Amino acid sequence: MPNTKDYEKGYKKYESKAKEYMDDKEKAVNLLNSAKKKANEKKRKLGEVWEKLQLLFEIFNAWKKGEYKEIPTGSIIMIIATIIYFVSPIDFIPDFIVGLGLIDDAAVIGFTIKQISRDLEKYKYWKLTNDY
Template identity: 35%
Template structure:
């Protein structure tokens, strides 16, 4: 079962999901920040993404407020898709399955971060410049 599910969770799955993201999905991700953050923090598998999750939410919020716009839509959509994927308890591998329930969430976050890593660095550079200018 695991190898079959693992094959379903690949870059193409992420790209097809990202292509379907709409503004309403970004609103939903932002609205559920606390629940998504709690899920990341309380899952041993996802905990290593806690700080990156904060950065992703920060970028999403700044983008939605219109203060940070130097970012491709693909990056914003990847953030929205991956965070909503983590929120969904009944995804490809339901989260309640002991031991493997969060592996698909981990895979989606890993793939998304691989695609958007340079944009996250650019965002952090921008945040530092903003802090220096205050």
């Protein structure tokens, strides 16, 4: 079973791909739509991680639309990389392995949430105070 360092190492390859989505709105929309579809199909299996993933989708969408600009570039890259990892069927534990396929996705989502928790709190406050 992969450990945290394995996840961080694997995540890094998705980080470079994430930069491609920064300036390509169509590509970003397609990624977000694919991720939302997969998340909705796997909602029950994702458990509490599903809600955290929805927050990542929400902040990415608000940033992409230009509604929310207060997130640091490194944090938005981390969010995009996490979404790419989530959508990818081939990662540390391939998604087709019944019962285990989403464990690594959940670990990467949790890692990202932990790393950018301060930025997520700022977004939640912004959302509350801006009627979004």
